[in-house]
Amino acid sequence: MTAPNTEILAKAIQQLSATSAASLAQLCIAAAPRVLSKREALHRAGKPCESVWFVEKGYLRAFQADEAGRELNHCFYLENSFATDLVSLRTHQPSVLTLQAGEPTLVWEWPKQRLLDLYATSIEAAQFGRMLLGYLLLKQERQTRFFQHYGPAERYAHLLREQPALVQRVSVSQLASYLGMARETLSRLRSA
Amino acid sequence: MTAPNTEILAKAIQQLSATSAASLAQLCIAAAPRVLSKREALHRAGKPCESVWFVEKGYLRAFQADEAGRELNHCFYLENSFATDLVSLRTHQPSVLTLQAGEPTLVWEWPKQRLLDLYATSIEAAQFGRMLLGYLLLKQERQTRFFQHYGPAERYAHLLREQPALVQRVSVSQLASYLGMARETLSRLRSA
DNA sequence: GATTACGTGTGACAAAAGGCACAAAATGCG
DNA sequence: CGCATTTTGTGCCTTTTGTCACACGTAATC
Missing domain, CATH: 2.60.120.10 (Jelly Rolls)
Structure with a gap:
């Protein structure tokens, strides 16, 4: 450090x-x-x-x-x-x-x-x-739309595109919870 | 007016x-x-x-x-x-x-x-x-959680509890879109 | 280095939600 | 008031997602 x-x-x-x-x-x-x-x-x-x-x-x-x-x-x-x-x-x-x-x-x-x-x-x-x-409000509004109008597959694709670093650094189960889907669903989206 | x-x-x-x-x-x-x-x-x-x-x-x-x-x-x-x-x-x-x-x-x-x-x-x-x-940011954060961790049924129930006036004044199809679900799904939740 | 705990992928099944079609009801408009 | 348009409810079926179970690999522990 x-x-x-x-x-x-x-x-x-x-x-x-x-x-x-x-x-x-x-x-x-x-x-x-x-x-x-x-x-x-x-x-x-x-x-x-x-x-x-x-x-x-x-x-x-x-x-x-x-x-x-x-x-x-x-x-x-x-x-x-x-x-x-x-x-x-x-x-x-x-x-x-x-x-x-x-x-x-x-x-x-x-x-x-x-x-x-x-x-x-x-x-x-x-x-x-x-x-x-x-600035935070703007980000938060985007975040709300993300969950409001996207399904699990779109959310994962979007995250992978916009924040690849996050996907690398965080465990699958924590990511799934963040993305509002079951761990297994995310696991399947990843291997697809 | x-x-x-x-x-x-x-x-x-x-x-x-x-x-x-x-x-x-x-x-x-x-x-x-x-x-x-x-x-x-x-x-x-x-x-x-x-x-x-x-x-x-x-x-x-x-x-x-x-x-x-x-x-x-x-x-x-x-x-x-x-x-x-x-x-x-x-x-x-x-x-x-x-x-x-x-x-x-x-x-x-x-x-x-x-x-x-x-x-x-x-x-x-x-x-x-x-x-x-x-104030807006606080509301928006709540809004994000609402969509992030709640499913359709919970969302409708929550909205009905917290904002009954909204449910009254807005059409079903617009509400459904707002709630991030199909019009039919909301219609079924309502009649349940 | 063996053992245990934990995280992850995957199959089988159940539950939930979406999409389509159509009928009934409500609304708008002449 | 009556016709046309829009909105809503509902059945049927498909697709998606969740849940449970378990195997596998990795990492932590003694």
């Missing part, structure tokens, strides 16, 4: 919202690096989520346990993604989901309050916040 | 983000009322989307035409919702979706640039923008 490197973070922020050097530094300083080993939990269901993370290396898996105790995978956050449990973050309710590293992983952690303070005092920081949410 | 009434709009804004009277007025003044008759298009696929709307009365349907020419319903915006085509709004690309009134409808329209100007000059307006996006 290479040493934490604020430059990657800074680049990701700049990419979302052109920001002055001063505001950029404010945002970067507000985040602390955190290293996770494979399968280590970054955030556990049951606790309120109080942070936003940025994945520099490795990846995170967000999942929820259903009534039967099976894991429902919500999504994966690969390198260069911003992750949080927005539901818990906004509602202050305990999280239903767990964030876990799928590989040795390096993230940057922002305490929620730190971000809110910045947003309230700096219009540039606020703009970054808006841009980040806008 | 009752006359346009800024108070409903003001209330919706306040509910998202506590805002001073001055900022609130700025936001309200920036929007213009617009009346639509049933089936009238508010925004057509092919044009870039340059506005954000708030639905005061009636409802909007967002749909896309697939390769076969069938309409894929993305979602419905009932009273008190904020609507736009975020993909087009952010990317400046022509829209793939059309927004159409499902009933005689009254909306408030914000030109995108007006909002951006406000966001750039007022930290309170920027906060409203962030709150709105956060």
